[in-house]
Amino acid sequence: MHFRSVCGATALCLSVGLSNFAGAQQPLRWFKGNTHTHSLNSDGDSPALDVARWYRTHGYQFTFMTDHEFVTDVAPLNAMFGGPARFLAISAQEVTQRTSDPSHPEGVRQAHINALGINTMIRPLGERYIANQSIASTYARNIAEIRKQGGVAQVNHPNFRWSVKLSEMVDLPDSTLLEVWNGHSTVNNLGGTDSSGNVFPSHEAVWDSLLTRGKVIWGVADDDSHSFKPEDADKLELTRPGRGWVVVRADTLTPGAIVGALRRGDFYSSTGVTLRTLAASRSELKIEIALNSDARYRTEFVGRGGRVLATVHGLNARYAITGNEGYVRARITDSNGLKAWTQPVIIR
Numbered sequence: 387m388h389f390r391s392v393c394g395a396t397a398l399c400l401s402v403g404l405s406n407f408a409g410a411q412q413p414l415r416w417f418k419g420n421t422h423t424h425s426l427n428s429d430g431d432s433p434a435l436d437v438a439r440w441y442r443t444h445g446y447q448f449t450f451m452t453d454h455e456f457v458t459d460v461a462p463l464n465a466m467f468g469g470p471a472r473f474l475a476i477s478a479q480e481v482t483q484r485t486s487d488p489s490h491p492e493g494v495r496q497a498h499i500n501a502l503g504i505n506t507m508i509r510p511l512g513e514r515y516i517a518n519q520s521i522a523s524t525y526a527r528n529i530a531e532i533r534k535q536g537g538v539a540q541v542n543h544p545n546f547r548w549s550v551k552l553s554e555m556v557d558l559p560d561s562t563l564l565e566v567w568n569g570h571s572t573v574n575n576l577g578g579t580d581s582s583g584n585v586f587p588s589h590e591a592v593w594d595s596l597l598t599r600g601k602v603i604w605g606v607a608d609d610d611s612h613s614f615k616p617e618d619a620d621k622l623e624l625t626r627p628g629r630g631w632v633v634v635r636a637d638t639l640t641p642g643a644i645v646g647a648l649r650r651g652d653f654y655s656s657t658g659v660t661l662r663t664l665a666a667s668r669s670e671l672k673i674e675i676a677l678n679s680d681a682r683y684r685t686e687f688v689g690r691g692g693r694v695l696a697t698v699h700g701l702n703a704r705y706a707i708t709g710n711e712g713y714v715r716a717r718i719t720d721s722n723g724l725k726a727w728t729q730p731v732i733i734r
């Protein structure tokens with residue numbers, strides 16, 4: 387068996403923990419952050435400063451500013467809220483690509499992709515950003531543009547407007563991120579079947595399908611937040627912040643270190659479950675969960691085909707890798723429905 391840690395690179399091949407050290411270098415730390423949010427610079431309801439303030443004051447160490455076709459200047463945000471190892475706003479864009487499809491009820495399909503860590507706006511293809519080509523080819527072009535700028539690409543909400551089929555994602559390049567949970571209220575995270583029997587799998591099932599095909603894709607939970615006004619806090623139909631995030635392992639809180647860790651898959655994703663430790667080696671995947679009140683926890687270890695390899699109850703879960711699983715990842719669900727997802731350990 388050739389063990390390929392997220393590909394020679396992911397922390398998941400090391401035994402890692404909150405106090406782990408990488409040789410003589412800086413100690414590695416965990417940083418909580420969000421990879422998808424909007425401000426008044428596109429269709430959010432609040433100035434970028436208020437968006438950064440929300441994340442800064444709610445226990446996050448970073449957020450990417452992903453306005454549609456607008457790269458928000460993060461310098462004023464970092465002047466106000468930034469600080470070494472305290473908080474960082476990172477420049478980014480949501481590339482709001484659409485494609486023409488007369489067979490779709492809306493005539494177009496949505497192929498949005500986040501450009502994380504870029505500095506120059508990427509213009510989507512086509513007039514009014516509607517391309518006359520396949521979604522797969524727009525992904526290829528837009529991801530190439532993102533990588534040219536040193537950024538990392540995140541495929542957003544494939545089931546939004548029932549837009550992206552699995553077959554259109556099978557050529558995504560390795561080290562691309564995929565939203566497995568987006569906090570927006572109308573993106574159909576769990577998938578669905580129409581009255582004719584056409585199936586769109588859940589975003590998480592799409593992830594398993596891609597991993598099963600040997601793709602190295604990292605699963606993300608994020609907000610896609612648009613609504614920050616305090617008076618709207620109880621309007622659940624609005625896309626409020628704080629619904630999904632990533633916890634990234636990096637040596638410093640800098641754009642380069644955060645983007646690099648995302649590219650390597652050195653993070654886990656969450657809607658509310660916190661991991662105390664996350665350790666992986668060629669022989670096991672081991673996690674320890676931080677207890678919240680009196681919640682109970684179920685950890686499912688998932689392998690090829692999305693198959694549940696083992697289920698463990700309690701705060702400590704360990705899976706011994708046999709080498710035949712294809713990949714092994716953990717999905718933790720608590721008794722209130724909150725979740726965490728580790729990145730896969732990929733076994734070649």
Ligand SMILES: [Zn+2]
Nearest residue numbers: 480498542543
């Ligand atoms: Zn979008």
Ligand SMILES: [Zn+2]
Nearest residue numbers: 422424480610
């Ligand atoms: Zn968005």
